[in-house]
Amino acid sequence: MKVGLSLSRCILEIIEGKVDKDDVLIIITRTDFDPLDDEQWTNVWNGYTWHGCAWRHHSQQGEDKFRSLVIELHQDGKIHQPRQYTGLPMRRQTWDCWNWLETVVPDEDVEKNPAVKKAWCNYKILAGLS
Numbered sequence: 001m002k003v004g005l006s007l008s009r010c011i012l013e014i015i016e017g018k019v020d021k022d023d024v025l026i027i028i029t030r031t032d033f034d035p036l037d038d039e040q041w042t043n044v045w046n047g048y049t050w051h052g053c054a055w056r057h058h059s060q061q062g063e064d065k066f067r068s069l070v071i072e073l074h075q076d077g078k079i080h081q082p083r084q085y086t087g088l089p090m091r092r093q094t095w096d097c098w099n100w101l102e103t104v105v106p107d108e109d110v111e112k113n114p115a116v117k118k119a120w121c122n123y124k125i126l127a128g129l130s
Contacts, residue, residue, distance in 0.1 A: 001025040001103040032083035
């Protein structure tokens with residue numbers, strides 16, 4: 001399962017087939033909008049296709065595809081917009097190389113990294129206590 005850190009980049013990677021939408025746990029976005037609201041969607045679409053986002057390459061043929069995917073993820077509760085709850089999400093500058101975080105660390109990676117292994121063991125102990 002994946003946690004997305006950028007609405008525009010994550011939606012694009014799903015559209016391009018780089019990520020399966022069924023692997024998405026949640027996408028956390030700085031954007032605050034309702035994808036069912038035509039005016040709000042138009043503002044988001046124009047912003048993402050005009051200001052350098054890769055969506056612009058799909059703007060002629062794909063707006064309906066992008067919007068239907070965003071609506072589907074939104075209705076499934078997979079798009080989290082902290083601004084709707086007075087939260088201010090972090091700017092992504094420190095994470096710019098990552099669009100996705102994995103929620104599961106493969107066993108071989110746990111075994112290769114002693115710090116991860118210790119954290120995993122501690123987590124299992126705490127989870128067992130609660």
